[in-house]
Amino acid sequence: MEIKYSKIANSLKASEIREILKLSEMPQIISFAGGMPASETFPIKELAKISKKVIEEDGNIALQYTATEGYTPLRETIAKERMTKLGVKTSAEEILIISGSQQGLDLIGRLLIDENDTVICENPSYLGALNAFRLNNPNLIGIPMDKDGMIIEELEKVLATDTTVKLIYTIPDFQNPTGVTMSLERRKRLAELATKYKVIVAEDSPYGELNFNKRTLPSIKSFDRDGYVIFIGTFSKILCPGNRIAWMCAKKEILEKLTQMKQAVDLQSSTLSQRIIYFYINKYDIEAHIENINTLYLKRRDVMINAIESFFPKDVGITRPSGGLFIWVELKQEIDTAELLKKALTLNVAFVPGKAFFVDADKRNFLRLNYSSMNELKIEEGIKRISKLLTKYYN
Ligand SMILES: Cc1ncc(COP(=O)(O)O)c(C=O)c1O
Incomplete structure (x- = not known):
């Protein structure tokens, strides 16, 4: 069989890491690899009741096509x-x-990027976004981060010299993969720069409400005077990802174009899922639900950080996120975390090697740990197992 694939399909490569990570789904593995919310937090009884009611009482509409x-x-x-x-x-x-914030990223890519246009993102950044943008063959530029998020002075240097910049992609709240949050000052500055250089900012915030300090910073969108910011929010992490319901908030003229794009892609998001989410929000207290999730994740984050502090070699660097799902770990320069993962899997523990999150630099000594989906006992045990592998590099 000889299939004449498109150029873009031909350019897609199987990822060795993705293949290895499939192993992390085996039940005996303690997996810190995925970005999954804890399934025990899903309001299953409530959603079951609502689903039944929506179908029984409103089925002729809830199971029908709806507006894009x-x-x-x-x-x-x-x-x-x-x-x-x-x-x-x-x-x-x-x-x-x-249909999920992932669809928002795809639509924004289609809306703005022609081949070789520049797209700016944090370095490292969410692999799913980079891959969505890559389908349009952009020139991706990664801006380094510090403890306050994307370094805005570095961003401005690029904006001042590169006239082909079409999009700045940022995850300002408890970023994936680093857990870092962008400071208030930088949020304001980024909104100003978007207007000054007439460049769209895509503000992707799936983790903003998973905030352990209850100190939610205003979004970048809240500083957007001229409509250059597109905000993307999702119910995936504050309720459940399986319904695939998320939203974009943008100025009307941009939203109309995005709606036309979406119509061409999937006509609409699930009528049934939208109604189930709507009736859940109306009947139950989603704020209390989010607070319960945060209490659980804070406990798990603390268990993971305490275990890291007790068992990892002292000069391993970690971020200490006050929300979200991830801790980012920096190991000695000579450690290749893809190799470390292979060894970790023999001890039935998994994480994501950091390399794939970087746009260009070949950095191999980072890894991402998720603390939301394993219980406290497994978190401690998993960290102990990884530390066994690390000690030999540090003595
Ligand atoms: C930064 C970021 N954006 C978007 C997504 C996709 O989320 P959704 O389930 O809403 O498509 C994820 C998923 O983990 C993510 O980490």
Whole structure:
């Protein structure tokens, strides 16, 4: 068989790491690899009740096609509740329901990027976004980060010299993979730079409400005077990812284009899922639900950090996120974490090697640990197993 694939399909390569990480799904593995929310937090009974009711009482609509923009009451609730919490005054007209924030990233790529246009992101950044943008053959530039997020002076250097920049992609809250949060000052500055250089900022915030200090910073979108910021939010991490319901908030004229794009891609997001999420939010207390999730994740983060401090060699560097799902670990320069993963799997423990999160640099001595999906006993045991592998490099 000889299939004449497109250039882009031909350019896709199987990832060795992805193949290895499939092993981490085996039940005996203590996996810190995925970015999964804890499934024991899903409100299963409540969602089962609502699903039954929505289908029985409203099935002729809930199982039918619907408008591409999404279910209006859900759009109104998102505008009024979720966006207000982030300091954004908006209305249903500026909200598009999408099938996971991942679809938002795909649509933004299609909306803005022509071949060789520059896309700027944090370095390291979320691999799923980089891969979505790569489908449009951009020139990806990674901006280094410090404890306050993307270093804005470095960003401005690129904006001042590269006239082909079309998009700045950022995850300002408890970033994937580092857990780092962008400071208030930098959020304001980034919104200003977007206007100054007339470049769209995609603000991807799946973790913003997973905040252990209850000190939610205003979103970049809240400082956006001229409509250059597109905000992407999702129910994946604050409720459950399986419904695939998320949203984009953008100025009306941009949203109309995104809606046309979405229509071509999948017509609409699931009518049924949208209604289930809407009725859940209306009948139950989602704020209390998010607080419960945060209590659990804070406990797990503490167990992981305490275990790292007790068992890892002293000069291993880690981030200490006050929200989200991930800790980012820097090991000695000579340690290749892809090789370390192979050894870790023989001890039935897994993590993600850091290399794939970097845009260009070949950095092999980082790894990402997820603390949300394993229970406390497994977290401690898994960290002990990884530390056994590390000690031999540090003595
Ligand atoms: C930064 C970031 N953006 C987007 C996504 C995709 O989330 P969703 O389930 O809403 O598609 C993830 C998933 O882990 C993520 O970490």
